[in-house]
Amino acid sequence: MFDLMRELATESxxxxxxxxxxxLGGLPREPGGPTELEAAATPHLDGLVARNVCGLSIPVAxxxxxxxxxxxxxxxxxxxxxxxxxxxxxxxxxxxxxxxxDDVAARGNFCTxxxxxxxxxxxxxxxxxxxxxxxxEKLGAVRIEGAEIFVRPVxxxxxxxxxxxxxLGDDIEDTDPGAADLPPKRPQGHDPASKRTAAxxxxxxxxxxxxxxxxxxxxxxxxxxxxxxxxxxxxEEVYRMRAGAIAVYPMYRGLARLVxxxxxxxxxxxxxxxDALRRHWDDADFFFVHYKYTDAAGEDGDFDRKVACIxxxxxxxxxxxxxxxDVLIVTGDHSTPSALRSHSWHPVPVLLAARTCRPxxxxxxxxxxxxxxxxxxxxxxxxxxxALAHAGRLAKFGx
Amino acid sequence: MFDLMRELATESxxxxxxxxxxxLGGLPREPGGPTELEAAATPHLDGLVARNVCGLSIPVAxxxxxxxxxxxxxxxxxxxxxxxxxxxxxxxxxxxxxxxxDDVAARGNFCTxxxxxxxxxxxxxxxxxxxxxxxxEKLGAVRIEGAEIFVRPVxxxxxxxxxxxxxLGDDIEDTDPGAADLPPKRPQGHDPASKRTAAxxxxxxxxxxxxxxxxxxxxxxxxxxxxxxxxxxxxEEVYRMRAGAIAVYPMYRGLARLVxxxxxxxxxxxxxxxDALRRHWDDADFFFVHYKYTDAAGEDGDFDRKVACIxxxxxxxxxxxxxxxDVLIVTGDHSTPSALRSHSWHPVPVLLAARTCRPxxxxxxxxxxxxxxxxxxxxxxxxxxxALAHAGRLAKFGx
Numbered sequence: 001m002f003d004l005m006r007e008l009a010t011e012s013x014x015x016x017x018x019x020x021x022x023x024l025g026g027l028p029r030e031p032g033g034p035t036e037l038e039a040a041a042t043p044h045l046d047g048l049v050a051r052n053v054c055g056l057s058i059p060v061a062x063x064x065x066x067x068x069x070x071x072x073x074x075x076x077x078x079x080x081x082x083x084x085x086x087x088x089x090x091x092x093x094x095x096x097x098x099x100x101x102d103d104v105a106a107r108g109n110f111c112t113x114x115x116x117x118x119x120x121x122x123x124x125x126x127x128x129x130x131x132x133x134x135x136x137e138k139l140g141a142v143r144i145e146g147a148e149i150f151v152r153p154v155x156x157x158x159x160x161x162x163x164x165x166x167x168l169g170d171d172i173e174d175t176d177p178g179a180a181d182l183p184p185k186r187p188q189g190h191d192p193a194s195k196r197t198a199a200x201x202x203x204x205x206x207x208x209x210x211x212x213x214x215x216x217x218x219x220x221x222x223x224x225x226x227x228x229x230x231x232x233x234x235x236e237e238v239y240r241m242r243a244g245a246i247a248v249y250p251m252y253r254g255l256a257r258l259v260x261x262x263x264x265x266x267x268x269x270x271x272x273x274x275d276a277l278r279r280h281w282d283d284a285d286f287f288f289v290h291y292k293y294t295d296a297a298g299e300d301g302d303f304d305r306k307v308a309c310i311x312x313x314x315x316x317x318x319x320x321x322x323x324x325x326d327v328l329i330v331t332g333d334h335s336t337p338s339a340l341r342s343h344s345w346h347p348v349p350v351l352l353a354a355r356t357c358r359p360x361x362x363x364x365x366x367x368x369x370x371x372x373x374x375x376x377x378x379x380x381x382x383x384x385x386x387a388l389a390h391a392g393r394l395a396k397f398g399x
Numbered sequence: 400m401f402d403l404m405r406e407l408a409t410e411s412x413x414x415x416x417x418x419x420x421x422x423l424g425g426l427p428r429e430p431g432g433p434t435e436l437e438a439a440a441t442p443h444l445d446g447l448v449a450r451n452v453c454g455l456s457i458p459v460a461x462x463x464x465x466x467x468x469x470x471x472x473x474x475x476x477x478x479x480x481x482x483x484x485x486x487x488x489x490x491x492x493x494x495x496x497x498x499x500x501d502d503v504a505a506r507g508n509f510c511t512x513x514x515x516x517x518x519x520x521x522x523x524x525x526x527x528x529x530x531x532x533x534x535x536e537k538l539g540a541v542r543i544e545g546a547e548i549f550v551r552p553v554x555x556x557x558x559x560x561x562x563x564x565x566x567l568g569d570d571i572e573d574t575d576p577g578a579a580d581l582p583p584k585r586p587q588g589h590d591p592a593s594k595r596t597a598a599x600x601x602x603x604x605x606x607x608x609x610x611x612x613x614x615x616x617x618x619x620x621x622x623x624x625x626x627x628x629x630x631x632x633x634x635e636e637v638y639r640m641r642a643g644a645i646a647v648y649p650m651y652r653g654l655a656r657l658v659x660x661x662x663x664x665x666x667x668x669x670x671x672x673x674d675a676l677r678r679h680w681d682d683a684d685f686f687f688v689h690y691k692y693t694d695a696a697g698e699d700g701d702f703d704r705k706v707a708c709i710x711x712x713x714x715x716x717x718x719x720x721x722x723x724x725d726v727l728i729v730t731g732d733h734s735t736p737s738a739l740r741s742h743s744w745h746p747v748p749v750l751l752a753a754r755t756c757r758p759x760x761x762x763x764x765x766x767x768x769x770x771x772x773x774x775x776x777x778x779x780x781x782x783x784x785x786a787l788a789h790a791g792r793l794a795k796f797g798x
Contacts, residue, residue: 001460004480008463051430358426358434358736358745360770376776378461385462389744396742397459398466398479399489399624 002238004397005077005385009240014326014391016241016286017277018384020075021313022068022252023295023336025348025367029303036294036303036338037349038366040310044317045330045351045365052357054365055375056347057383059334065345071333072255074380076235076288085258086170086227092160093254095152099229104168104197106226108151108159109176110135110218117183122176124157124218132157135218142207147200161204161223168228169194175205176222184222201226234260235286239388244284246273252290261288270312274319281323289320295343298336306338321353327387328353330365331380347377354390401637403796404476404784408639413725413790415640415685416676417783419474419651420712421467422694422735424747424766428702435693435702435737436748437765439709443716444729444750444764451756453764454774455746456782458733464744470732471654473779475634475687484657485569485626491559492653494551498628503567503596505625507550507558508575509534509617516582521575523556523617531556534617541606546599560603560622567627568593574604575621583621600625633659634685638787643683645672651689660687669711673718680722688719694742697735705737720752726789727752728782729764746776753789 026036033039059066060080069090070080088105099105110124110132127135136153143149147165154160171190177183187205189198201223212219235243237260244264245256253263264280264287267273273289280287291313297306320328331350334343349370360374371377375386388394425435432438458465459479468489469479487504498504509523509531526534535552542548546564553559570589576582586604588597600622611618634642636659643663644655652662663679663686666672672688679686690712696705719727730749733742748769759773770776774785787793 004460004463356426356739356743358766359431361767372771374770376455376770382461385460386744387462389462389464394462394464394744396464396466398469398483399486 001077001381001385002233005238005388008394008397009238009388010393010395011240012285012391012393014285014393015281016327016387016391017289017320017325017329018075018287018387019289019291019320019328019330020072021291021294021310021330021332023298023334023343024332025335025337025344025346026298026306027337027339027346029339035367036298036306037310038368040307040314042310042314042365044314046363048317048328048330048353049351049365049369050363051359052351052353053360053375054349054351054362054370054373056370056373056377057331057350057380058347058377059380063345065343066334067343068251068333069255072252075331075333075383076259077239077381077384078232078259079381083230083232085230087225088160088227089229090251091154091158091225092162093258094251095154095160096250096253097150097152097160097162099162100164101229102164102168104163104170104226104228106161106201106223108161109222109224110157110159111184111220111222112217113183113220119177119180119182119184119220121217122180122222127157127218129153129155131218132159135212135215138211139208141211142204144200144203149204157218163197163200165200167193168197170197170226170228172198172201172226174222174224174226176224184220187223187226229258232259236260239286239384241285241393242283243286243288244280245288245290246276247288247290248273249290249292256288270316274316277320278323294332295336298338299341301338301341303338326354326392327390329383329387331383350375350383352383352386352390356390400476400780400784401632404637404787407793407796408637408787409792409794410639411684411790411792413684413792414680415726415786415790416688416719416724416728417474417686417786418688418690418719418727418729419471420690420693420709420729420731422697422733422742423731424734424736424743424745425697425705426736426738426745428738434766435697435705436709437767439706439713441709441713441764443713445762447716447727447729447752448750448764448768449762450758451750451752452759452774453748453750453761453769453772455769455772455776456730456749456779457746457776458779462744464742465733466742467650467732468654471651474730474732474782475658476638476780476783477631477658478780482629482631484629486624487559487626488628489650489653490553490557490624491561492657493650494553494559495649495652496549496551496559496561498561499563500628501563501567503562503569503625503627505560505600505622507560508621508623509556509558510583510619510621511616512582512619518576518579518581518583518619520616521579521621526556526617528552528554530617531558534611534614537610538607540610541603543599543602548603556617562596562599564599566592567596569596569625569627571597571600571625573621573623573625575623583619586622586625628657631658635659638685638783640684640792641682642685642687643679644687644689645675646687646689647672648689648691651691655687669715673715676719677722693731694735697737698740700737700740702737725753725791726786728786730782749774749782751782751785751789755789
């Protein structure tokens with residue numbers, strides 16, 4: 001599909017807005033009842049559906065529950081199965097670390113090891129973020145020849161380790177043994193570059209253990225998801241659009257940066273994000289606006305709060321519509337039904353508004369209406385080509 | 400899918416008719432209104448839907464607007480992304496030129512060059528077809544050692560050039576610089592065979608320039624879409640059916656010939672085509688009948704004429720049904736909404752009639768009904784396997 005996009009994408013002055021309500025899709029609280037989206041009063045979203053087209057987006061494939069990485073890559077038009085983002089990379093993106101293309105990132109955990117070197121607590125008694133930050137600062141003293149080392153706190157017992165240097169590899173196994181009562185494993189590399197990188201990691205671990213030895217319960221570390229940024233075709237090169245991201249949370253800014261979007265402004269809340277959209281209207285052709293709280297409420301199992309979050313989103317729709325985007329897509333990166341308190345595999349409601357829509361018969365934005373909508377059930381990765389078509393940004397294929 | 404077809408296709412006496420109403424799919428003229436197909440009175444097509452099954456066909460992929468080539472390849476069961484037909488080949492097919500498998504075809508334009516050799520008019524002032532024919536005749540005098548040359552008029556300032564000879568290549572760039580005020584480019588080949596072929600083209604251009612030098616405003620030529628026929632698996636070999644085409648316009652006969660169909664009869668109009676279908680009923684197992692005027696009306700932006708064309712098509716349905724085909728498919732190769740005056744990416748209504756249909760609840764042939772139809776939204780390339788199944792022409796897969 002990328003080759004096709006590269007071949008067909010044309011310059012245009014048209015504007016596309018992709019509004020992602022994280023974890024938008026849901027489930028009924030009781031049998032036969034409405035989902036969160038169906039329970040919410042969404043007059044503006046309903047109006048968009050009535051005049052345009054809706055459907056269901058399949059993030060990866062039927063039955064596959066995506067993390068935030070694959071969920072967003074799909075919405076950005078990438079096949080999420082073709083580009084995998086390592087846990088270490090995602091963790092680095094999540095703290096706004098500006099990861100270079102050759103950096104190797106790992107997610108670190110502080111842990112507790114007993115006298116025999118076996119792990120007694122994989123999370124170091126869930127130490128406070130404050131204590132975690134203090135320890136990370138100490139680890140900043142580690143020096144290893146031939147590589148630059150960055151250690152950054154995340155939260156509680158979690159940190160990010162980034163190695164920067166020439167010819168690093170990332171085919172390296174986790175040092176976390178996956179269960180307590182086992183000693184941390186040695187980082188093991190599977191090709192020459194990864195073996196060299198594993199040796200650097202081993203030196204880091206040795207020095208870290210020395211620094212931490214009296215820091216009970218955080219007297220050791222483990223490393224997981226050791227990975228480089230995947231080589232991802234860049235958004236502008238593929239789609240010929242200047243793309244800008246407006247996301248409050250760093251991980252989503254990081255995902256946007258990974259595909260080459262410009263971070264226009266983080267935004268403090270949704271009102272602020274819509275303001276940013278207005279201010280930056282001339283700075284990009286494609287805008288990714290990320291709204292986190294639908295997912296957070298779903299993860300907390302709070303049906304009513306997810307409903308309230310959706311209603312808050314709905315209230316901002318007129319301000320976006322007022323900007324007159326040529327194409328507006330509202331969807332989620334995956335479902336997060338509050339009944340499940342987690343991401344799920346269920347298809348995600350999507351609406352597409354454009355002058356060139358072939359309307360369906362639906363008049364409300366909700367899972368049942370979307371099931372009958374004109375977009376059908378469509379893989380998320382096709383939404384962006386569709387948006388380009390409606391924005392007049394794709395030439396005819398073949399004569 | 401081809402390997403599967405080759406494995407499973409069996410001989411049978413059953414008959415399949417694929418009736419293609421070019422550019423069938425449409426859009427409402429005003430918000431909430433009917434599309435062209437929905438506005439048309441189509442009692443016979445409606446009756447077929449009521450007793451059988453309907454759906455929407457996706458020509459290539461969501462968002463992709465196909466040209467006639469990819470649109471028809473999809474309907475013939477080919478993945479349109481896997482087989483691309485160069486512009487020169489399509490242009491040659493469009494004038495019924497019997498292109499050999501090793502011929503290289505190019506679309507030619509007469510153009511005007513000024514004193515410095517720069518193009519001042521890429522279309523030579525849109526000279527008349529008559530003048531174009533006269534010039535093409537003069538170009539027929541060009542002789543080049545080691546290759547046969549065919550020059551044929553198309554329309555106005557357009558012609559087709561075909562080179563026939565051993566070991567020709569077609570990885571050659573256009574000589575049309577794409578804009579005025581630039582000189583024509585030299586044909587540049589990218590592999591040994593293409594370099595040799597480019598040298599032949601260059602010799603042709605040199606002689607042509609000499610012949611045309613006093614023929615203002617058509618004193619030069621450019622060549623585009625230099626291409627050979629793609630190597631396409633032949634219809635009969637893949638599907639084990641004798642296939643026949645009945646198409647008024649040469650391009651569609653050419654596309655049919657490209658996949659190995661027999662041209663049964665061009666036909667003068669739809670009535671004549673249906674007569675031809677009747678007369679040739681024993682000469683093939685699969686019949687491709689092409690109806691052009693729905694697309695032409697859409698391209699002209701004429702909603703009412705497209706409606707009238709659809710009604711004309713509907714009136715001929717009983718005569719086709721009377722022949723008792725085992726499977727009848729009515730669809731389009733793409734949508735051509737009169738509101739857009741061009742091909743579009745919107746899915747195309749399709750109906751499939753066969754004794755073995757599992758009926759859906761729909762009773763009319765139109766975009767909204769097809770959205771709810773039993774075929775769902777299906778990639779065009781799967782329609783032919785489905786037709787074979789309903790025609791009893793596919794064995795069970797696996798034990």
